[in-house]
Amino acid sequence: MTVPFYVAPEQLMKDRADYARSGIARGRSVIALRYLDGICLVAENRSAALFKVSEIYDRIGFAAVGRYNEFENLRIAGIRHADLRGFSYDRRDVTALGLANAYAQLLGTIFSAGGEKPYEVELVVAEVGETPAGDQLYRITYDGSIADETEVAVIGGSADRIATTVAAGSDPAQSLSAAVRLAVAALSTTSPLGVDALEVAVLDRTRLQSRKFRRLADGELGELLAGSAPTPRRRRSRAPERGSDATGSAVRAES
Numbered sequence: 001m002t003v004p005f006y007v008a009p010e011q012l013m014k015d016r017a018d019y020a021r022s023g024i025a026r027g028r029s030v031i032a033l034r035y036l037d038g039i040c041l042v043a044e045n046r047s048a049a050l051f052k053v054s055e056i057y058d059r060i061g062f063a064a065v066g067r068y069n070e071f072e073n074l075r076i077a078g079i080r081h082a083d084l085r086g087f088s089y090d091r092r093d094v095t096a097l098g099l100a101n102a103y104a105q106l107l108g109t110i111f112s113a114g115g116e117k118p119y120e121v122e123l124v125v126a127e128v129g130e131t132p133a134g135d136q137l138y139r140i141t142y143d144g145s146i147a148d149e150t151e152v153a154v155i156g157g158s159a160d161r162i163a164t165t166v167a168a169g170s171d172p173a174q175s176l177s178a179a180v181r182l183a184v185a186a187l188s189t190t191s192p193l194g195v196d197a198l199e200v201a202v203l204d205r206t207r208l209q210s211r212k213f214r215r216l217a218d219g220e221l222g223e224l225l226a227g228s229a230p231t232p233r234r235r236r237s238r239a240p241e242r243g244s245d246a247t248g249s250a251v252r253a254e255s
Helices: 009-025 068-088 096-112 159-169 178-187 218-224
Strands: 030-035 038-044 053-057 060-066 123-129 136-139 144-147 153-154 198-204 213-215
Touching: 009 060, 009 068, 009 096, 030 060, 030 123, 030 159, 030 178, 038 060, 038 123, 038 178, 053 198, 060 068, 060 153, 060 159, 068 096, 068 123, 096 136, 096 144, 136 153, 136 178, 144 153, 153 159, 159 178, 178 198, 178 213, 178 218
Parallel strands: none
Antiparallel strands: 030 038, 030 153, 038 198, 053 060, 060 123, 123 136, 136 144, 198 213
C-alpha cells in the first residue's frame, strides 16, 4: 500500500506564505497617507489603463499591489458588497472597517485552504471622515491579517523601507502638495518619478459631493510636483466607473 505523502502544517503554511510574499515583492509600492483635507493615495504605476487605486464607495478608497487579476476581482467584490449593504440598510452603514473585515475573512479562507494557491495581493482600504479624527486606514495582507494604521500605510515591494521614510516626514496637518511630494520622494528609489510613472488619487473631505474620491490628472499632479525636472505628460485613460464590472483584457503580475 502506498504511503500518503505528508507535509507538516507548519511547513505548508510557510511555503504558501513565501509564495505569496515573493509575488507581492515584485509589485511597485503604493502609499496611503493622511493630509489636512483627507487621505492621499500614491502609486508607482506606468500603465495608463490598469489602475492600482480606485473608489469603492462614497468615502471609501481602495489600493492594491500584486497580481492584477486577483486584486481586480477583490475590488469588484468590494463594490458589490458595499452597494448591497448601502441599498439594504443605509449608506452610512458602509464603512472601511466592515469592508476590511470582509476582505480579511476572504483572504484568510483562501490562504488556509489547501485546494488553491494563496492570493498574491496586499490591500489598503481607506475612509475619509467628516473630520480628521474620523479618517481610517486599514492594511490587509495575503493571509487575511489586518492592521489599523494611524497615519501611513504602505504595501508592495520595499514596504518597510518606504514606510520608515514616509513616517519620519508625515504630518496629518500637511498640505496635499507636501503629502504628494513626500510620497513620491519615498517611491523614487533610483531616479525621480515623473507624472507619467505615477497614479495619484485623493479622498477629499472638502468636496461638496457625497463621493469624495477624486483622481488627479497629470496637469494637476505636475503642479503639485512643481520644482522637479519637467517630464512629458501623457493623458491617462479615464478610470472605470465605480460600479463597472470591467476587469480589463490584460492580466499580469505587477512588476
